[in-house]
Amino acid sequence: MKMKALVKTFYLLSFTALMFSACKTNQQGNSAEKLAGNIRIDGSSTVYPVTEAVAEEFRADYPDVDVTIGVSGTGGGFKKFGRGETDLSNASRPIKQSEIDLCNENNITYVELMVAYDGLAVIVNPSNDWVDHFTVEELKKIWEPAAQDKIMKWNQIRPEWPNEEIHLFGPGVASGTYDYFTEAIVGQAGSSRGDFTASEDDNVLVQGVAGDKFGLGFFGLAYYEENMGKLKLVGVDGGNGPVLPSIESVSNATYTPLSRPLFIYVNSTAAHRTEVQSFVKFYIDNAPQLSKEVGYVPMPDAEYTKQKNIFDQFLKTLE
Amino acid sequence: MNNITKNHIKDKLFSATGIFSTLIGLILLAVFIGDIIVEGAGRINWDFITGLPSRKAEKAGIYTAMIGTVWVLVLTTIISFPIGVSAGIYLEEYAKKGRLSRLLEVNISNLAGVPSIIYGLLGLEIFVRILGFGNSLLAGSMTLSLLILPIIIVATRESIKAVPQSIRDASFAMGATKWQTIQYQVLPASFGGILTGIILALSRAVGEAAPLIVVGALAYVPFVPSSPMSEFSVLPIQIFNWISRPQHEFLVNAAAAIIILLIITFIMNGIAMYLRSRWQKKIKW
Structure with a gap:
């Protein structure tokens, strides 16, 4: 009995939803050009919030286009993209050679488009009163593989710092964020010491550094901005003096080397479809506003114009 | 002392x-x-339950993920129930006790301890790619069925074992075949336990995110699945996705979605307890 009632409720629910969506279609069907179909997107969980925001707004204009987004990670996304299983791939780093090879094997051509910037913030505990900034060399000394079991105390980095253990927190090794940080700091993507607390969930890293006076961590700038009271942001000196990450310093690329672009990759076969073309154009047009809303840094206007031209050129080569 | x-x-x-x-x-x-x-x-309010995914935490809802979870539960039950129970009956009632059946038993128990992500990878290769089901509800449900089959088989065997041998002997003495004995005596007597096992196994399946992410369950699905071949999302993936967002309001959403998931699990456990007590009352020897 209970089961039946439950099932009934759910059918009712889904029926109501169907009615609602049907109404919506009728209202908007006249104003917008009729586009239908589905667009399959997968990839980076870092880029996900931007793409989700774009998909949500796109749906308001084109309710008959079903956009779905997965979060397999940048690498997992490219595996599917390289087999032609997805139309677009979200990526928080450029495509790797092995992934390009996979695309070639399956005769998949694509275009790479930048959609926003993200800053990687280097963070310490608020009660840490000795660190004013890090140089890239110092960060490298802390994070490179050779540091394992050797660089264990703060005063090994600068002698005037306390003789206390340093506790490291960073994203999991499968994430694009980790790849980018190691590439920018250590010099080789995916190469770092192994004895740090790793989590795929950046909020765990926030908790870790917030609760540890001798902690040091890195993660996306948005996580710092949501937890400013619990963390202390540290400037990074990439050669021209220490710079704190901010919307401005990330956008105008003075915060180097820890500003990174976020990408979408578009499959050329999919780009033949009008709904995919509309979606990508809609993406570039709305990315400045939407990327900011979800906590990332918009690129300069000129950069968006450039991406638009790249996509237009790409479409011409398809004809 | x-x-x-x-x-x-x-x-x-x-x-x-x-x-x-x-x-x-x-x-x-x-x-x-x-x-x-x-x-x-x-x-938790009506808008949250009937809302679509959104970048705005206060607008975001769990509707499609919740319906996806219900779809997965129903399909997983349909797939795993007959297979698991048949395998359990075969092993307990038909299989000759010997080296081979012992080997089977040990391996089935081992399977119950395999990490769920491994089933996800297996499901991706077999159901999604070789059988060509794609990132569908069907592929996801089959993967979860594999995951919980060992639990169902073990539960079925334990319940059947609890039926006294004298009942079977009496049935055989009346001239019943093995299947008749199972159909009219063993299964009715053990069904409460079997159902409990199945529902507890499903309660495990309902909380899985890892194998489904591998198989291709999605985070953003703004429509309700219309058939077993539809793409889908489930509550644990929605929760996982929200927990990893920087904005605190998404953590609140995650907590709310966890409550809904807990309610679904508690309802299922309640059904299990109800069925068991009903079946136990029926049996009179």
């Missing part, structure tokens, strides 16, 4: 340890549920 007092002290000690061990689990559960309810209960 003589031996008798010593033994009494030991007895008291163990009973204290036992009470403590029992309470640990319960207290942790209470703290967890309390924490989640404080955080998320205020967020």
Whole structure:
């Protein structure tokens, strides 16, 4: 009995939803050009919030286009993209050679488009009163593989710092964020010491550094901005003096080397479809506003114009 | 101190340890549920339950993920129930006791301990790619069925074992075949236990995110699945996705979604208890 009632409720629910969506279609069907179909997107969980925001707004204009987004990670996304299983791939780093090879094997051509910037913030505990900034060399000394079991105390980095253990927190090794940080700091993507607390969930890293006076961590700038009271942001000196990450310093690329672009990759076969073309154009047009809303840094206007031209050129080569 | 007092002290000690061990689990559960309810209960309303995914935490809802979860549950039941129960009956009633059947038994028990992500990878290769089901509800449900089959088989066997041999002997003595004996005596007597096992196994499946992410369940699905071949999302993936967002409001959403997931699990456990008590009342020897 209970089961039946439950099932009934759910059918009712889904029926109501169907009615609602049907109404919506009728209202908007006249104003917008009729586009239908589905667009399959997968990839980076870092880029996900931007793409989700774009998909949500796109749906308001084109309710008959079903956009779905997965979060397999940048690498997992490219595996599917390289087999032609997805139309677009979200990526928080450029495509790797092995992934390009996979695309070639399956005769998949694509275009790479930048959609926003993200800053990687280097963070310490608020009660840490000795660190004013890090140089890239110092960060490298802390994070490179050779540091394992050797660089264990703060005063090994600068002698005037306390003789206390340093506790490291960073994203999991499968994430694009980790790849980018190691590439920018250590010099080789995916190469770092192994004895740090790793989590795929950046909020765990926030908790870790917030609760540890001798902690040091890195993660996306948005996580710092949501937890400013619990963390202390540290400037990074990439050669021209220490710079704190901010919307401005990330956008105008003075915060180097820890500003990174976020990408979408578009499959050329999919780009033949009008709904995919509309979606990508809609993406570039709305990315400045939407990327900011979800906590990332918009690129300069000129950069968006450039991406638009790249996509237009790409479409011409398809004809 | 003589031996008798010593033994009494030991007895008291163990009973204290036992009470403590029992309470640990319960207290942790209470703290967890309390924490989640404080955080998320205020967020649950009709809009949350019927809302689509959104970048705005206050607008985002769980509708498609919840319906996806229900779809997965129903399909997983349809797939795993007949296979698991048949395998259990075969192993307990038909299979000749010997080396081969022992080998089978050991391996099935081992399968119950394989990490769920491994099933995800297996499902991706077999169901998604070789059989060509794509990132569909069907592929996801089949993967979860594989995951819980060992649990169902073990539960079925345990329930069947509990049926007294004398009942079978009596049935055979009346001239019944093996299948008749199973159909009219063994299964009715053990069905309460089997159902409980299945529902507990499904309760495990309902909380899985890892294997489904591998198989291709999605985070953003703005429509309700229309067939077993549809793409889908489930509640644990929605929760996982929200927990990893920087904005605190998404954590509140995650807590609210966890409450809904807990309610689904509790309802299922309730059904299991109800069915077991009903079946037990029916049996009179």
